[in-house]
Amino acid sequence: MFLENLGPTLTILAASLAALFPGVGSAKGVGGAGEAAAGVLAEDPSKFGRVLILQALPGTQGIYGLLSWFMIMSQSGLMGGNMNISWQSGLGYLVAALPITIVGWLSAVYQGKVSEAGIALVAKRPEESGKAIVLAVMVETYAILALLATILAVFSIQV
Secondary structure, three states: OHHHHHHHHHHHHHHHHHHHHHHHHHHHHHHHHHHHHHHHHHHOHHHHHHHHHHHHHHHHHHHHHHHHHHHHHHHHOHHHOOOOOOHHHHHHHHHHHHHHHHHHHHHHHHHHHHHHHHHHHHHHOHHHHHHHHHHHHHHHHHHHHHHHHHHHHHHOOOO
16 A cells, blocks of 8 residues: 555655755745845846846746656656556656756755846946856756756656
8 A cells, every 4th residue: 555655655746846946946046136136226226127137047947846847747647647656656756856956956046146246246337237147147057957857867767
């Protein structure tokens, strides 16, 4: 009986972690950048467009996590009601979710810090906003690589 439900349970855990951790990281990153942006806008509201981009960037990891949740749930068949998932497949989904779970979370937090620094740069030198965006996007590279690793791993699991 225990092993009968273990596969679906591990699969739901995998999908949940894939959405949870990058989402929490994105909330933290976007929140910190938003606080920095509010300080800049209190002094100069005309910089809104430049700081908004920097604030939004750490939110992408949450989107990648949600995409991973959807892929795990869909590929496993759980969205269609399939409860015949072996514990081995469930464990496979859990391991497949690790890249986006961990890297998505950490990259969102660190991208938020880089975005905060970029917002400080825009406050003093608004003409350098492009450079600030490039610096923040560099952190995004690792979230994209983690998403790719999770996608490839999820699609390699046989249910």
